[in-house]
Amino acid sequence: MLKVTSQRSTINQTKIKDDFWSQWIDIISTKTIPYQWKALNDEIEGAPPSHSVENFRIASGQSSGTFHGMPFQDSDVYKWIEAASYSLIHYPDQELEAKIEELIELIRQAQQDDGYINTYYTVAKPNERWTDFSHGHELYCAGHLIEAAVAYYEVTNKDTLLAIANTFVDYIDSMFGIEDGKRKIYPGHEEIELALMRLYKVTGNKMHLNLCIYFINERGTQPSFLLEENTLIGERDRWFGLDYHQAHAPVREQTTAHGHAVRAMYLYTGMADIAKETGDKELKKVLKRLWNNVTNQKMYLTGGIGSQGHGERFTTEYDLPNDVAYAETCASIGLMFWAMRMLELENDRQYADVMETALYNGVLSGISLEGTKYFYVNPLEVFPSAVEERFDHKHVEPERVPWFGCACCPPNIARLITSIGQYMYTTSENKINVHLYIGSQTEFNVNGKKFEIIQKTNYPTDGKILFDIHPEKPTTHEISLRIPAWCEEFTVKINNQVIHSPINDDGYITLSKEWTEKDTIELELPLLVEKIRANPRVRENIGKIALKRGPVVYCLEQEDNGPHLKNIFIPRDETPILNSIDNITSLEIKGVRYEEDQWEGNLYSSHEPVRKPVKVKAVAYHMWGNRSPREEMLVWMNEI
Amino acid sequence: MLKVTSQRSTINQTKIKDDFWSQWIDIISTKTIPYQWKALNDEIEGAPPSHSVENFRIASGQSSGTFHGMPFQDSDVYKWIEAASYSLIHYPDQELEAKIEELIELIRQAQQDDGYINTYYTVAKPNERWTDFSHGHELYCAGHLIEAAVAYYEVTNKDTLLAIANTFVDYIDSMFGIEDGKRKIYPGHEEIELALMRLYKVTGNKMHLNLCIYFINERGTQPSFLLEENTLIGERDRWFGLDYHQAHAPVREQTTAHGHAVRAMYLYTGMADIAKETGDKELKKVLKRLWNNVTNQKMYLTGGIGSQGHGERFTTEYDLPNDVAYAETCASIGLMFWAMRMLELENDRQYADVMETALYNGVLSGISLEGTKYFYVNPLEVFPSAVEERFDHKHVEPERVPWFGCACCPPNIARLITSIGQYMYTTSENKINVHLYIGSQTEFNVNGKKFEIIQKTNYPTDGKILFDIHPEKPTTHEISLRIPAWCEEFTVKINNQVIHSPINDDGYITLSKEWTEKDTIELELPLLVEKIRANPRVRENIGKIALKRGPVVYCLEQEDNGPHLKNIFIPRDETPILNSIDNITSLEIKGVRYEEDQWEGNLYSSHEPVRKPVKVKAVAYHMWGNRSPREEMLVWMNEI
Secondary structure, three states, X not given: OOOOOOOOOOOOOEEEOOHHHHHHHHHHHHHHHHHHHHHHOOOOOOOOOOOHHHHXXXXXXXXXXXXXXXXXXXXXXXXXXXXXXXXXXHOOOHHHHHHHHHHHHHHHHHOOOOOOOOHHHHHHOOOOOOOOOOOOOHHHHHHHHHHHHHHHHHHHOOOHHHHHHHHHHHHHHHHEOOOOOOEOOOOOOOOHHHHHXXXXXXXXXXXXXXXXXXXXXXXXXXXXXXXXXXXXOOOOOOOOOHHHHOOOOOHXXXXXXXXXXXXXXXXXXXXXXXXXXXXXXXXXXHHHHHHHHHHHHOEOOOOOEOOEOOOOEOOOOOOOOOOOOOOOHHHHHHHHHHHHHHHHHOOOHHHHHHHHHHHHHHHHHHEOOOOOXXXXXXXXXXXXXXXXXXXXXXXXXXXOEOOOOOOOHHHHHHHHHHOHHHHOEEEEOOEEEEOOOOOEEEEEEEOOEEEEEEEEEOOOOOOEEEEEEEEOOOXXXXXXXXXXXXXXXXXXXXXXXXXXXXXXXXXXXXXXXXXXXXXXXXXXXXXXXXXXXXXXXXXXXXXXXXXEEOOEEEEEEHHHHOOOHHHEEEOOOOOOEEEEEOOEEEEEEEEEEEOOHHHOOOOEEOOOOOEEEEEEEEXXXXXXXXXXXXXXXXXXXXXX | OOOOOOOOOOOOOEEEOOHHHHHHHHHHHHHHHHHHHHHXXXXXXXXXXXXXXXXXXXXXXXXXXXXXXXXXXXXXXHHXXXXXXXXXXXXXXXXXXXXXXXXXXXXXXXXXXXXXOOHHHHHHOOXXXXXXOOOOOHHHHHHHHHHHHHHHHHHHOOOHHHHHHHHHHHHHHHHEOOOOOXXXXXXXXXXXXXXXXXXXXXXXXXXXXXXXXXXXXXXXOOOOHHHHHOOOOOOOOOOOOHHHHOOOOOHHHOOOOOOEHHHHHHHHHHHXXXXXXXXXXXXXXXXXXXXXXXXXXXXXXXXXXXXXOOOOEOOOOOOOOOOOOOOOHHHHHHHHHHHHHHHHHOOOHHHHHHHHHHHHHHHHHHEOOOOOOEOOOOOOEEOHHHHHHOHHHOOOOXXXXXXXXXXXXXXXXXXXXXXXXXXXXXXXXXXXXXXOOOOEEEEEEEOOEEEEEEEEEOOOOOOEEEEEEEEOOOEEEEEEEEOOOOOOOOEEEEOOEEEOOOOOOOOEEEEEEEEOOOEEEXXXXXXXXXXXXXXXXXXXXXXXXXXXXXXXXXXXXXXXXXXXXXXXXXXXOOOOEEEEEOOEEEEEEEEEEEOOHHHOOOOEEOOOOOEEEEEEEEEEHHHOOOOOOOOOXXXXXXXX
């Protein structure tokens, strides 16, 4: 029997009741999750077949046939289970739960006698287990199995999947580690690290913690086993270097973010878990250094990361091209994971600000408003003719698609949105920190007593947030509210009395009193449209502005502004005006554009070009590509 | 014996005496050609080995060993012979001539009994002749052999190489053509077409003309033999599509330029030769359409063409990225070839303007001021950190290099510069058209009499050109002088009398009189520095200017302006001032740049950035990368 002790769980603590997010959770729960189930079962016409459920049927002997898909196809199933589990919090659904149980039984049957589970290696490469840590993804899939197991257990209290995962982890622990007789390896694609920490918090099993610590510490030791095992070295298109796997140096010696952006995010998340759990100050210092490198030198305004398609990776500092950006949806989700762990390590609004930016822009852009079409890559400008003709744009999709051959992003965004309540708060002994403003009801345990906070807000449509406080009994402790860095003025009231509270060094204001029933806090963050400029080291954005209001970045679409969006200039003294059209918050601003017909077919001219005034309309970035597909889109506009 | 009748030859007609060009011819003749001889013989330390002379030794049985290099390695030898032959015009050199003869003897020995010559197929793939027209380059190499043979013959009157080429052409003609029993193919890489026309003009052999016409007409017929023969289809990185070879449609149906830029230029050059020779009006119409597409929609300001590294090719209209430009030196040389043929088809300054632009910018940038280091790719901006880290920049060299594994460009530029005199004039029955202004002495044959024009000029340093006319006896005919499109005002004098001559529709002014000894013409083209803007359909250049003076495009270098060149803005009302430093014509203009230290490590800000005034120095584009290597360079600057 499993020894299960809960150390931390916020999964069931928060109920979302929010204009914006309730709608999203509704879409994910009622449309996306059923749609993705069909996708995993190859029932979506016109979508690349997933075959991932069928792979399990084959591996378990229920079906015959050959494996199809990526080596990590199993992870799509696990992420779907995780998302479906979270959706049960919002929409209890016996039928869905039965479907998950059925799937778990299939996974159980696919598990080998020694505990190993991976349909790719079981079906397609039975003699090649653990031979390709760079691209094989066995430990990555194990990590997603563990996360699904923990999620399903936390939501339903059922340990069917947890038992399977636990057995697999026992097997993994028997194979790999520092001890004599074990292989000294680490995963090429990180994920199991953060998953083991989630497992550890549920099981309390020190082995789970130690295995995670081992994987973190082993990474990047030299000489690298990845070089020794690898047969792809020299194949420029398939071997991306040690730093692609964050394996160029031991993690404690890493000063800048390298390689595959999702891998990096999952690693840093696991590292932060360890730093929190063990109080490892050195690791915390490393993480702060990496955080600074990512968010102040390598992050798009949208919270997108990974500026190169080849290797889906980070490049050099300030290298942030808009049109060939990669900015994978999963990478922004990973950035949220990491940001949340950093908030657990130390309260600082920089983490929450970035988390919120990624959420409202680079993450949400990855899914259509109907929840059934996806972007993998989230560029900051799109020119369909370049995408069609240029080889260096081939990773960019100018149109949301029903599924991907490599379908990591769709279930990842589904599990993120259905678990959004977990990103709102952190608590420490005598303090509740509020990071995200979302209409919701959350139950805390303060000194052994229930303490409920109800947020009522239309944020980010407007910046007023009302907190109703419901303590089980009057209690004195601190509530800290994030004042985002973009907010230069704010007002806060307790029980309608304005409080003159300074902003702490961490960017929060701290309110402390004996909280009693019917106490209210009212926070007002003025949501002004800002013209954002990038550090001039970012070559692509020099002389340009982007529009942002609160956490929401805006973009221009061809649908509203005609083609050739780059030929729009925003005069320095023009101010954007907020619109509200069809439930879409959009902006209007006066601009100019060069007359195109004066050129009479010429390519170059020494004559001063003629400019004409135009009305420019911008919409929230995350909504782009939801109307006419294969049209232009632009975030950074020329300023004049 | 060969029947040799010269139809046209200007190779020996012009002697260059020019500050700018005599120096270049001197460098090429005394440094570059000896240097390249060493390179071809693998005697340059640190350069990739060429092995190309050794390949001939192996093929001729003088040496044993294996073939090394590209399948088209032979062409480097042929182009070197062509360049060396032209250099003999300027610098008669017995020793060099003997070296060429020795090489010709080697080639003769490498020629197979049936007339075939190609060291790659002879040595490395003896059973695979004529199996890979897409990448095999056998007819391409044959073309360069022919060009070398014609050049050597025209300069020295020796037909040793011509005889070899002629035998090879006889063999080729026996293999390929419309007639029964011959294979219906055409070269994947065009070159032999224009070479056959050069040969035809020397030999008068109609077969040479007809073979060329056949290759032109066969190209692009469907179904394509290239698809049938090709085993690479599906290999995204090696099969670039039919349009890569300009074989997507019969040439007469082609409306836009496609594919590999050098291939396209060589094809269009051959097509123009045919159109001139046969009076084919349909072909002329096609060429004008293609010319318009290339020069008004797909050409960099520098005369560079081919905006994508992958496939070294044209992409879509107005897609002209500056940093990932390909703009191969050979492509700009090919553009000059084509432009010159278009001038022979019809006099119009658009051809000469483009030819001159390519010459002074995209061609000359391909060679260092010392003549011994080269660029293959000629981008319009370079950021070394991007080149080092970004996969989509991997074709860009931020530093001139001593040689290339694929070394087509270095000997190509050598033969171009040593034959520059051929690009200055065209003649028709009663007219001499002057296209390029270069200090020189040229002897024409007018109505059977000698007619000499001496140009004296410092152009393009200044815009004054003096023509001394020396007719053998007084004669009445027209002399047309190009007024470049960038020149809005000009003055022209005959014997010190101002002539008020209107510009013809073709962009030339026509002077006609009975020319007598001591007549002079004086043309003054004011060389003003222009701020050039690109058609706003060119996304990359919106809101930017480039500086140009006469035909010379300028650029900024890090050496003069510090790093982060993109952070320089030129105010709309600032005027550049001409400098003259160290024999280099450079410009200065007042600019501003954003303070970088105000950012304090932040990536994005809503604060108005602080600008500080800076002096901006620009140098001629073709000279970039001659001082500190691996530094930034920029042509298009932000305007404010």
